[in-house]
Amino acid sequence: MYRIGEAEVQRVRRLIESGRIFRYGLGGECDKFERDWASFVGVEHARMSRSGTAALYTALVGLGVGPGDQVIVPAYTYMATALAVLGAGAIPVVADVDDSLTLCPKDVERRLTPHTRAIIPVHMVGLPCDMNKLMRLARKHDLLVLEDACQAVGGGYRGKRLGSIGHAGAFSFNFFKNISCGEGGAFVTNSQDVYDRGSVAVDCCSFYWNPEEERPDLQFAGHNFRASEFEGAILNVQLKRLEGILTKMREHKKMVLEAGAEAGYKSIRNHSLDHECGSHAGFLFKTEEEARAFADGLQAQKVSCFLPMDTGRHVYTRWDPIMRYQGAHHPALDPFEIAANRKCRVKYTDDMCAASLDVLNRAVLVGMHPNNTKAKVRRIAKAITSV
Numbered sequence: 080m081y082r083i084g085e086a087e088v089q090r091v092r093r094l095i096e097s098g099r100i101f102r103y104g105l106g107g108e109c110d111k112f113e114r115d116w117a118s119f120v121g122v123e124h125a126r127m128s129r130s131g132t133a134a135l136y137t138a139l140v141g142l143g144v145g146p147g148d149q150v151i152v153p154a155y156t157y158m159a160t161a162l163a164v165l166g167a168g169a170i171p172v173v174a175d176v177d178d179s180l181t182l183c184p185k186d187v188e189r190r191l192t193p194h195t196r197a198i199i200p201v202h203m204v205g206l207p208c209d210m211n212k213l214m215r216l217a218r219k220h221d222l223l224v225l226e227d228a229c230q231a232v233g234g235g236y237r238g239k240r241l242g243s244i245g246h247a248g249a250f251s252f253n254f255f256k257n258i259s260c261g262e263g264g265a266f267v268t269n270s271q272d273v274y275d276r277g278s279v280a281v282d283c284c285s286f287y288w289n290p291e292e293e294r295p296d297l298q299f300a301g302h303n304f305r306a307s308e309f310e311g312a313i314l315n316v317q318l319k320r321l322e323g324i325l326t327k328m329r330e331h332k333k334m335v336l337e338a339g340a341e342a343g344y345k346s347i348r349n350h351s352l353d354h355e356c357g358s359h360a361g362f363l364f365k366t367e368e369e370a371r372a373f374a375d376g377l378q379a380q381k382v383s384c385f386l387p388m389d390t391g392r393h394v395y396t397r398w399d400p401i402m403r404y405q406g407a408h409h410p411a412l413d414p415f416e417i418a419a420n421r422k423c424r425v426k427y428t429d430d431m432c433a434a435s436l437d438v439l440n441r442a443v444l445v446g447m448h449p450n451n452t453k454a455k456v457r458r459i460a461k462a463i464t465s466v
């Protein structure tokens with residue numbers, strides 16, 4: 080969490096003193112955040128939930144994805160993206176990322192089958208996917224698009240906010256995200272239908288709290304991934320900080336990329352440098368050895384950086400429940416076992432996305448931080464030049 084302080088404390092204090100800590104019926108903190116988040120992202124609806132994982136799962140339910148469907152996910156993403164697909168009863172199909180570290184449109188096209196129902200472009204480490212190409216492809220093949228913007232909260236793509244371009248978008252507000260309430264999430268959409276169905280998945284009682292809103296047509300068994308007013312209160316303050324955080328990180332990232340370019344390093348291909356989050360400046364090397372030598376050199380100068388390949392559950396080879404076909408707690412509910420998925424099951428192997436492993440082994444990401452001073456960013460730039 081980048082910045083949290085007295086304003087958040089005051090807001091939570093006011094909430095506790097009011098005694099109104101249940102989200103429904105009061106037009107309170109969650110209602111306000113959902114309205115403001117939808118408006119910030121530029122969509123009609125936002126529904127808060129417990130986490131980014133819950134936001135992905137409930138958005139998939141909202142979109143009507145389920146057994147019999149394949150959903151394409153990138154080889155580089157936190158495994159929750161793929162697990163949410165299993166949660167909805169569908170089968171994740173893993174596609175390559177390219178030298179932008181995001182979903183490769185050409186590889187998506189290669190992996191399409193008659194069962195492909197949706198794709199989940201993931202804006203990893205704040206880097207936007209090639210949304211124009213992916214949306215064109217989705218239109219051509221009649222696919223649904225759910226943007227996973229969990230690592231790109233507030234970022235944009237050519238003037239549009241990430242999460243607003245596909246049929247739905249999902250965000251995480253956990254401890255590591257651009258804004259945070261400790262744990263939290265939200266999905267967004269322009270579709271009333273997706274919003275209504277997704278809302279039942281978030282809260283089995285969604286349409287009962289207000290009798291005027293009852294929807295007898297939407298009485299499937301949902302869950303309780305309801306957000307609390309505490310999370311709403313914190314996020315209402317955090318949202319005011321977001322634009323400033325992003326502006327600063329983008330400015331710092333450009334300084335670091337310029338230093339890299341002057342030193343002759345190739346930066347990671349970016350689909351919208353002026354609008355993205357700016358949370359990581361990345362460089363791509365010809366070999367893994369060069370990448371590791373660069374990272375070691377920076378770390379020796381106390382500049383924190385990492386190779387995406389080293390980030391555990393963010394690389395498909397480390398998604399154990401998927402690689403071991405353990406899709407649910409009970410075989411009768413397991414999407415890998417159920418009859419409806421018999422035709423759309425796929426084989427997962429360590430080398431199924433070898434091109435991604437190659438890129439992830441040759442990239443180095445340097446983290447930006449809004450609390451960094453210009454002097455600190457100059458030090459990072461200098462370290463890059465000296466390495």
Ligand SMILES: Cc1ncc(COP(=O)(O)O)c(C=O)c1O
Binds near residue numbers: 251
């Ligand atoms: C790309 C991506 N998708 C989904 C998630 C899941 O979010 P959460 O941890 O809030 O469930 C994360 C979390 O870090 C993520 O990085």
